[in-house]
Amino acid sequence: MSSIYDDPDATEEQLFAELPEPLNISPSTILNEYENINVLAPLVRCSKLPFRHLVSLYETHITYTPMILAEEFSRAQIARISDFSTSSNERGVFWLNPSSGSSSTTTSRKGKEVIRVSHPNDLQKYNLSHDRNDDDEQQQQQQQHITYHQSHYGNGTRRPFQPTKPNKQSELVKGKLIAQFASPNSKSLVDAAELVSPYVDGIDLNCGCPQRWAYNEGIGCALLRKPELIKDMVKSVKDRMGHNWSVSIKIRIDPDLKNTDTLIRNALQAGISYLTIHGRTRHQPSTDPVNLDGIKFAVETVGGQVPCIGNGDIWTYDDVKEMREKSGVKGVMAARGLLANPALFSNYSITPSHAISQFISISNSYGLIFPLFHRHLSYMLENNFTTRNEKVWFNSLSSSTAAIDWLENRGLDWKSIRGSQWDGRRGRGILSNT
Numbered sequence: 001m002s003s004i005y006d007d008p009d010a011t012e013e014q015l016f017a018e019l020p021e022p023l024n025i026s027p028s029t030i031l032n033e034y035e036n037i038n039v040l041a042p043l044v045r046c047s048k049l050p051f052r053h054l055v056s057l058y059e060t061h062i063t064y065t066p067m068i069l070a071e072e073f074s075r076a077q078i079a080r081i082s083d084f085s086t087s088s089n090e091r092g093v094f095w096l097n098p099s100s101g102s103s104s105t106t107t108s109r110k111g112k113e114v115i116r117v118s119h120p121n122d123l124q125k126y127n128l129s130h131d132r133n134d135d136d137e138q139q140q141q142q143q144q145h146i147t148y149h150q151s152h153y154g155n156g157t158r159r160p161f162q163p164t165k166p167n168k169q170s171e172l173v174k175g176k177l178i179a180q181f182a183s184p185n186s187k188s189l190v191d192a193a194e195l196v197s198p199y200v201d202g203i204d205l206n207c208g209c210p211q212r213w214a215y216n217e218g219i220g221c222a223l224l225r226k227p228e229l230i231k232d233m234v235k236s237v238k239d240r241m242g243h244n245w246s247v248s249i250k251i252r253i254d255p256d257l258k259n260t261d262t263l264i265r266n267a268l269q270a271g272i273s274y275l276t277i278h279g280r281t282r283h284q285p286s287t288d289p290v291n292l293d294g295i296k297f298a299v300e301t302v303g304g305q306v307p308c309i310g311n312g313d314i315w316t317y318d319d320v321k322e323m324r325e326k327s328g329v330k331g332v333m334a335a336r337g338l339l340a341n342p343a344l345f346s347n348y349s350i351t352p353s354h355a356i357s358q359f360i361s362i363s364n365s366y367g368l369i370f371p372l373f374h375r376h377l378s379y380m381l382e383n384n385f386t387t388r389n390e391k392v393w394f395n396s397l398s399s400s401t402a403a404i405d406w407l408e409n410r411g412l413d414w415k416s417i418r419g420s421q422w423d424g425r426r427g428r429g430i431l432s433n434t
């Protein structure tokens with residue numbers, strides 16, 4: 001019997017009409033139950049909405065906001081406006097393969113699924129409610145000051161890169177968004193978590209920022225040798241938000257692995273949902289190679305109680321494979337590698353031109369200030385410049401129009417891909433050969 005997929009005249013709408021609802025499951029379930037999970041690292045200034053949306057077109061399943069100061073976020077509207085924005089369709093939708101150890105099928109998995117709401121309106125849709133307390137009204141007001149783009153980019157319904165399963169076992173799963181916070185105490189973290197909770201799928205506590213100012217404020221790396229405080233912070237958020245709500249921590253390894261061991265055991269006792277390990281110590285610059293043995297040590301300490309994500313020096317798809325094989329992590333997180341090539345997880349070796357086109361289109365739609373727009377393009381083009389002069393010239397441009405003109409003069413036809421259903425793996429619209 002011929003199917004709609006064999007019909008050459010089928011429209012995009014017809015092709016995608018048969019798709020099941022994507023599974024909306026917790027980040028730790030995705031990491032535990034599916035193979036090859038890829039993650040965009042938290043990046044100050046850089047992992048904002050337009051860049052997160054861009055990488056979600058290219059097999060990046062979990063994305064992080066930049067580190068947000070919890071104290072400011074929970075205290076001041078102005079901080080919420082400047083530090084966080086999201087949209088109804090920034091999360092990708094992916095065909096994922098269940099991992100070999102996972103015995104569950106979609107139907108049995110549904111029994112233990114936690115549906116997380118991604119917008120306050122969804123509370124009604126899923127017939128859920130918050131427990132009311134005296135501060136509720138004030139809190140709702142504060143929530144209104146979070147920038148939420150309703151279907152601002154694309155048609156509002158994200159679809160996977162192709163309408164049919166890549167193989168028999170594949171399941172359709174919705175990507176996840178994590179807000180990362182830095183906090184020196186439990187109260188600010190809990191308040192910030194509650195405020196951001198309707199818009200994200202979990203929070204992450206930064207225990208790895210090595211900068212001196214951060215250390216002096218008692219945040220980032222300053223927490224690495226305060227396992228009891230981390231335990232209290234994680235537990236407090238879980239107590240307020242419910243045990244199933246995702247709370248993770250991102251750590252660096254300690255030169256004395258006994259400290260890493262203690263830290264992890266405390267975090268597990270507190271109930272972390274998963275653990276991210278950056279394989280460098282507090283004093284190691286990012287030019288030092290990542291220590292995969294250190295990551296492996298942390299993974300072994302966790303002993304399978306929760307899934308782990310490995311981070312450090314992911315520049316190519318081979319690095320992704322090596323990280324998984326040598327350290328035993330479930331997920332792989334890239335930072336500078338994705339800045340240089342947002343299509344890295346789709347196995348492109350340098351930024352393809354369609355990723356640059358997508359970036360321009362997305363940035364125009366959401367609105368991205370010129371310095372950031374320019375900086376991202378500069379990172380992405382780094383390996384595409386043919387001469388040093390070309391690079392110097394591009395970096396001296398002073399407006400978005402000038403940067404786009406420069407790219408158009410080199411043959412970039414970025415407008416041609418706008419709006420079409422995007423196949424990030426093949427770098428073209430589903431029904432066109434562009």
Ligand SMILES: Cc1cc2nc3c(=O)[nH]c(=O)nc-3n(C[C@H](O)[C@H](O)[C@H](O)COP(=O)(O)O)c2cc1C
Pocket residue numbers: 041042043044045046065066067180206207208209250278286311312313314333334335336337
């Ligand atoms: C520009 C930039 C900003 C960063 N911002 C954060 C941040 O907000 N939170 C965090 O935990 N780590 C941050 N990091 C560290 C990265 O998340 C990552 O741990 C580190 O770069 C190692 O990964 P890589 O070798 O893939 O770059 C940042 C790194 C860079 C280069």
